[in-house]
Amino acid sequence: MRELLDDIDRWRASGRRVAIARVVDIEGSGPREPGAAMAVNDEGEVAGSVSGGCVEGAVVGEALGVLHGDRGPGVVTFGYSDDEAFAVGLTCGGTIRLFIEALDW
Amino acid sequence: MSTTPLFDLLDRRLRDQQPTALATAIDGERPGAKLLVTPDDAPLGSLGHPELDRIVARDALAELEAGRSGVRHYGPTGETTPEDLTDSATVRVFIESWAPPPQMWIFGAVDFTAALSRVAKVLGYRVTVCDAREVFATRRRFPAADEVVVSWPGALFERRGAQLRQRDAVCILTHDPKFDVPVLEVALRLPEVAYVGAMGSRRTHEDRLDRLREAGLTEGELARLSSPIGLDLGARTPEETAVSIAAEIVALQWGGGGQRLQDTGGSIHHHL
Numbered sequence: 021m022r023e024l025l026d027d028i029d030r031w032r033a034s035g036r037r038v039a040i041a042r043v044v045d046i047e048g049s050g051p052r053e054p055g056a057a058m059a060v061n062d063e064g065e066v067a068g069s070v071s072g073g074c075v076e077g078a079v080v081g082e083a084l085g086v087l088h089g090d091r092g093p094g095v096v097t098f099g100y101s102d103d104e105a106f107a108v109g110l111t112c113g114g115t116i117r118l119f120i121e122a123l124d125w
Numbered sequence: 126m127s128t129t130p131l132f133d134l135l136d137r138r139l140r141d142q143q144p145t146a147l148a149t150a151i152d153g154e155r156p157g158a159k160l161l162v163t164p165d166d167a168p169l170g171s172l173g174h175p176e177l178d179r180i181v182a183r184d185a186l187a188e189l190e191a192g193r194s195g196v197r198h199y200g201p202t203g204e205t206t207p208e209d210l211t212d213s214a215t216v217r218v219f220i221e222s223w224a225p226p227p228q229m230w231i232f233g234a235v236d237f238t239a240a241l242s243r244v245a246k247v248l249g250y251r252v253t254v255c256d257a258r259e260v261f262a263t264r265r266r267f268p269a270a271d272e273v274v275v276s277w278p279g280a281l282f283e284r285r286g287a288q289l290r291q292r293d294a295v296c297i298l299t300h301d302p303k304f305d306v307p308v309l310e311v312a313l314r315l316p317e318v319a320y321v322g323a324m325g326s327r328r329t330h331e332d333r334l335d336r337l338r339e340a341g342l343t344e345g346e347l348a349r350l351s352s353p354i355g356l357d358l359g360a361r362t363p364e365e366t367a368v369s370i371a372a373e374i375v376a377l378q379w380g381g382g383g384q385r386l387q388d389t390g391g392s393i394h395h396h397l
Binding site: 021022025028029042044045048053054055092093094095119121123125 | 130131132135136139140149151152156157159170194195196219221223392
């Protein structure tokens with residue numbers, strides 16, 4: 021999160037709404053530790069990463085869903101336990117769980 | 126009660142490198158509810174129940190001390206064994222902690238120390254180089270170190286040894302028993318320090334063990350010593366040796382065996 025602060029503060033200062041996604045849990049081989057985070061603003065700009073690049077695209081979609089009010093804050097899972105494992109899987113073979121929420125606190 | 130938004134407080138503390146933990150309910154009735162926990166002040170925010178807040182704040186401080194982040198399960202009023210609560214809702218809480226950087230103290234103003242201080246910075250350590258010889262212990266020779274202290278090691282431990290915690294490392298690269306043994310006597314008795322390593326040949330190592338036993342260290346205390354320091358990489362240069370030391374520290378931290386992954390099976394990322 022620390023490495024995202026400059027982008028987050030700049031976005032918020034210019035009136036953008038921001039969602040953050042943080043890795044909360046990994047199973048098996050995971051590319052990033054809990055706490056790895058990315059931020060997405062309501063224009064779709066992105067800072068940070070939560071995997072080795074495998075799931076970032078899907079996370080942007082979920083984050084925009086939170087900002088547009090399509091879904092509330094919650095956990096999103098990527099990897100083998102996901103029904104869509106082959107659509108948005110991790111090349112390292114693990115499972116990661118992310119908590120995605122609007123930065124409205 | 127503060128009216129500053131929690132994120133602004135978090136933002137400021139992270140920029141100031143202050144130890145901070147943030148607990149977030151990730152499911153249950155109030156997903157996204159937060160508690161900001163610091164060693165300095167009362168927690169801010171709430172997860173929805175004062176007893177839950179009290180227990181989570183306690184756990185968050187422990188996670189912060191260990192430099193860990195992860196998910197914990199609780200009952201609705203802070204029960205830590207929610208599997209016993211068959212009828213009530215439980216809540217999962219993600220505790221993210223931002224601890225100050227771990228410290229590495231390196232003794233001996235030698236070329237190996239210059240190389241190790243660079244590698245230690247890559248791993249995120251705050252690096253202190255210490256040597257009693259004013260001519261050698263200069264900032265110019267150790268530009269990567271956060272501080273260069275001209276002092277007898279014993280004096281440095283006396284002043285600041287109690288600050289060393291469970292993520293910190295002490296590396297003794299002097300390989301001079303006059304210097305090594307007094308440092309090790311103190312360092313091996315600090316209960317929390319993650320890593321204590323000492324450089325030297327196998328003969329130096331045996332000689333040092335004898336001297337430490339004479340000084341009264343127990344076998345349990347000696348077992349904490351990583352000596353000869355480092356993993357067997359066949360390292361020759363100071364830089365290669367520094368990588369070998371850093372590799373040993375990482376392997377001990379995460380329970381890695383130090384073999385080539387090509388020669389092992391199973392999971393690449395170990396789970397503790």
